[in-house]
Amino acid sequence: MKTYAELAPSPRTILTPGPVEVDPRVLRAMSMPILGQFDPEFTALMNDTMGMLRQLFRTNNEWAYPIDGTSRSGLEAALVSLIEPGDKVLVPIYGRFGYLLQEIAERCGAVLVTLEQQWGSVFDPEEVIAAIRKERPDIVAIVHGETSTGRIQPLADIGRACRELDVLLVVDAVATIGGVPVETDAWQLDVVVGGAQKCLSVPSGMAPITYNARAEQKLLKRKRVERGLRTTSTPSSTSDPLFAPIRSNYFDLSQLQDYWSPLRLNHHTEMTSMLYALREGVRIILAEGLEARFARHRLQEQALMAGLEAMGLSLYGDPASKLTVVTCVNIPPGVDGESVRDMLLGKFGIEIASSFGPLKGRIWRIGTMGYSCSTKNVLHFLGAFEAVLVRHGVPVQAGAGVQAALDVY
Amino acid sequence: MKTYAELAPSPRTILTPGPVEVDPRVLRAMSMPILGQFDPEFTALMNDTMGMLRQLFRTNNEWAYPIDGTSRSGLEAALVSLIEPGDKVLVPIYGRFGYLLQEIAERCGAVLVTLEQQWGSVFDPEEVIAAIRKERPDIVAIVHGETSTGRIQPLADIGRACRELDVLLVVDAVATIGGVPVETDAWQLDVVVGGAQKCLSVPSGMAPITYNARAEQKLLKRKRVERGLRTTSTPSSTSDPLFAPIRSNYFDLSQLQDYWSPLRLNHHTEMTSMLYALREGVRIILAEGLEARFARHRLQEQALMAGLEAMGLSLYGDPASKLTVVTCVNIPPGVDGESVRDMLLGKFGIEIASSFGPLKGRIWRIGTMGYSCSTKNVLHFLGAFEAVLVRHGVPVQAGAGVQAALDVY
Structure with missing residues (x-):
């Protein structure tokens, strides 16, 4: 039977667009003993992390917490929770990760409208706004920093237009969060998804996300409490029967926010060591400023x-x-x-x-x-x-x- | 602005059904510097992990790799990849986590048939087999070890019956893998999902999974290559148009197996530090025997x-x-x-x-x-x-x- 050698990774200088080198303080945090998921010390660390993520995303949103998965898990959680089958979703594409948004939205049952821009450049915001006015989508999903081409899309004007036209704007800020300004509230972004293994310098494994009351309102209409947790005080559903239930359990933001709220309604088992890493990584970022x-x-x-x-x-x-x-x-x-x-x-x-x-x-x-x-x-x-x-x-x-x-x- | 204290978790004796204490060697592994996801040293560690997981699951299956998420991510990956909307899924329930399988399968669009057993006991396998013969489901999904009630369901007879009747059997072995025998091949289990934070004593964050050629056959009929990766040599689809595409990108096992194969077709960014932890955890288990x-x-x-x-x-x-x-x-x-x-x-x-x-x-x-x-x-x-x-x-x-x-x- 094959034997397996001791783990001994070579030292690397990592200059890719992620994953990148991890601060030794973050690595050290991951070597700390774990706590139980409902240990008051651990839930306090979860609350710390939410507070720090609000500062990172520059938002006063109530909801800012990590999705337990790699960056694209955050994108899928946002899209599957917000897209009802048949919803119209507009995706302006200027590189590979725009196609990923298109792909995820399609699998969620969206009716897709795409705009495509030559790779190597980005959209004039007016072009996107004109398409929003014409198509009147339910949701616009767009990449902020496109690592496949090394471009950044200005979002402030698009955010203002979406708010005026009552369209939800979902932003992939996986590559930009912590490296260049991401102004969730000032740019009127409804949902922002960040990445751990890029400018946050945390290992891949968590996707910090934030969303505002506009997004939450749609979630709550689709909400169902998990079977096996229902009691008379937590009925099965607060949902509006006109709205389709969320197609995923793992990525159901309406359940996840109950887990991250003082209710602590059981969902998954929070990733202890990754949470340590994310908390430490964001703490270091806020200390740098x-x-x-x-x-x-x-x-x-x-x-x-x-x-x-x-x-x-x-x-x-x-x-x-x-x-x-x-x-x-x-x-x-x-x-x-x-x-x-x-x-x-x-x-x-x-x-x-x-x-x-x-x-x-x-x-x-x-x-x-x-x-x-x-x-x-x-x-x-x-x-x-x-x-x-x-x-x-x-x-x-x-x-x-x-x-x-x-x-x- | 609130300041956040240094991470300093108290030492705990953790005697819950997970997450449990982590071997210090696993914690140490997580403190090692990261490697890039396509660094040959890292892909060698991924291959090591696949080899070790085959031993852990006691299988000769080609596919044995972790899903990047907590335990329930492995369950959702298995179910969303295998269940086509309209498929009939039989879930025998004898505790909370049976309801979770039901919940996930429902959200995947399955037509559900459930059997319920009084909490505190398990099913006589013949009762389950009779239901399979009567209902002729496409898939049976069942919990092996139910932590909510502390019970274990014998699976060998159910496995044999599913094979004879050409039904796919999906097993939640989250609580049992590495603690009590889980005989993937001997019991003829088609898909087995394990958990990291229980008997493997690895922090929550990865769900090891294995599946055989019978399960793979269904995946391949539903397969689509991700937009943005399609080239003339990797066409968009090998799928049979009679089969519905998989509703998730993140949990699409047909894409994940391409990422874990020598093709290394880009999907998510593998969780480096969690992979280190899982590899070290399973290495320690196999060394113990x-x-x-x-x-x-x-x-x-x-x-x-x-x-x-x-x-x-x-x-x-x-x-x-x-x-x-x-x-x-x-x-x-x-x-x-x-x-x-x-x-x-x-x-x-x-x-x-x-x-x-x-x-x-x-x-x-x-x-x-x-x-x-x-x-x-x-x-x-x-x-x-x-x-x-x-x-x-x-x-x-x-x-x-x-x-x-x-x-x-």
């Missing part, structure tokens, strides 16, 4: 871009919509992008990303997120990248990249 | 029961169907069960569980699972329980419980 953190991400992006351009490389996509935390580089003609990535990982312990679909083999994607977003990492990468490109026959002036980045610092 | 582990759980159960009975307490439920790893105790008349639990936790740092629905306030539930299942814990608990019961006016002979347990050891 959101504005200081955003400034750090901008500085590292500037240094990285200066270094890459000094090496004679060109950046992919429309500069006006560049996402601070993901920098996409065109692979020079004749260069095998995967061979470059393999050598970076194998010899230098540095991981960068390839891309999806139409961009596969055409660009590299470099993430500067959270704990990975540091001067040490950017300089180490630029030096290593130069060496690897030279080995792949790309004419790069020795030292130019690192020197240009140092000039920025 | 499954038979030795089952014997340890039986021994501690015997000692615990002897101690409780020597204290004059009575056990709940039919002894013939008692689940080794959960012992239910009738709360003596006039005693406030929650006050006893609060004093155990507050003064002795010991957590035991209350119960659900009709048993709420009537029984305590004591788990002896995984790392929590130790002589030290059983003896500590019996001594503390005696002291707390005396303080609650229950006449208990001093020292009797601990001495009776020592006699068993």
Whole structure:
């Protein structure tokens, strides 16, 4: 019978758009002994986490808590809880993760309307607003930061239009939360889903979500209390019979909010160690300060871009919509992008990303997120990248990249 | 603005039916630096985990991998992937978690047939088999170990009957895997879902699952490749148009198995630290040896029961169907069960569980699972329980419980 070796992961410099390096304080939090899910010490940690997430999302929403799953679990929880089969959902798509929203919404039984924008740019908000006025969807679902193309979509105007037209706006902020501003209340976003393993620098495993009273109102119309928990004081349903029940138990936000409320109505068994990690990760972020953190991400992006351009490389996509935390580089003609990535990982312990679909083999994607977003990492990468490109026959002036980045610092 | 204290969980003796104490080696594994999800070192760890899970489930199935969520995520993944809306699903219910299977199956669009057995006992397999012959369901979903009542349902005869009648059998082994025998192949179980935070002593956050070629055949008929990943070499669908597509993206086993296969078709971002924990937890279990582990759980159960009975307490439920790893105790008349639990936790740092629905306030539930299942814990608990019961006016002979347990050891 096969035997399995001791766990001993190699040290890595992770400069992908997620998962990224985890702060050692977060790793340490996960090594703490667990508490029972209804232990008052643990429910106090759950309440702490809700309070901190409100600050992170910049919202006064009552509901801000993690979904127990990877980032896309948060997207699915939002969509399956809000979409009744037959609801019209508008998805403006400008990269791979727009297709994911489309896919999830379709599986929830939505009638889909999509807008597509050339990859590498984003929508003029007026174009989206015109489509909302024309189609009058029940829900608009849109990506804030699209890691597949390294773009960011402005949302404030779209948020205002959705509020005026009484449309629910669901935002995928998986890549942006904690790295660039996400203004839930100021931009009038009804539901925002964040990711753990990107700018929060927490391991993949939880998806923080927030939603307002407009979204909650729809949930409550569809609510049913779980069988096996029903008593005379908690009847089976508060739902309006005109509304279809939610198609998932695991992702039912109306049940989850009862679990996260003082009611503590039993649902799943909260992921103890991941909750420790998320609480510690967000605590570190708030201690750094959101504005200081955003400034750090901008500085590292500037240094990285200066270094890459000094090496004679060109950046992919429309500069006006560049996402601070993901920098996409065109692979020079004749260069095998995967061979470059393999050598970076194998010899230098540095991981960068390839891309999806139409961009596969055409660009590299470099993430500067959270704990990975540091001067040490950017300089180490630029030096290593130069060496690897030279080995792949790309004419790069020795030292130019690192020197240009140092000039920025 | 509120400030948040350093994480400092109190040490606990956790004798609930989950989550239970985590082996320090598993906690240590979670504190290791992360690897990228497509780093060859990480995919090797994923493959290790699949190999170890096959041993744990005692199966030669190709597919054995974790679902990224809590235990009920594994149940929902199995059911939403296999149930087409309109499929007939038979759920024999003998406790709370049978209702959960019913609830999830209903939300998947199944036509439900349920059998109900008095709580505290289990089904005569012949009764279930007769219902299968009569109803001819597409799927039978049943709980193996019911923690709400502390019972275990024999499955071998039901497995044989389902195979003969070409019915898919889905088993909730969340509470039993790693604590008592679960014989996937020998009992002819088509899908088995385990839990992390019970007898595996891994923190909540992953649900190991295995399924055979019979289950896979149904998945493949419903398969669609995710939008945004489709290329000419991976077309959108291999599905039979007569079969309804799977209603979830996150829980789509046909996509998940592509992610866990050498194809590594991108889906979610695997939970790195939880995968480390699961791999280490199962590695420790296989090193102990499954038979030795089952014997340890039986021994501690015997000692615990002897101690409780020597204290004059009575056990709940039919002894013939008692689940080794959960012992239910009738709360003596006039005693406030929650006050006893609060004093155990507050003064002795010991957590035991209350119960659900009709048993709420009537029984305590004591788990002896995984790392929590130790002589030290059983003896500590019996001594503390005696002291707390005396303080609650229950006449208990001093020292009797601990001495009776020592006699068993």
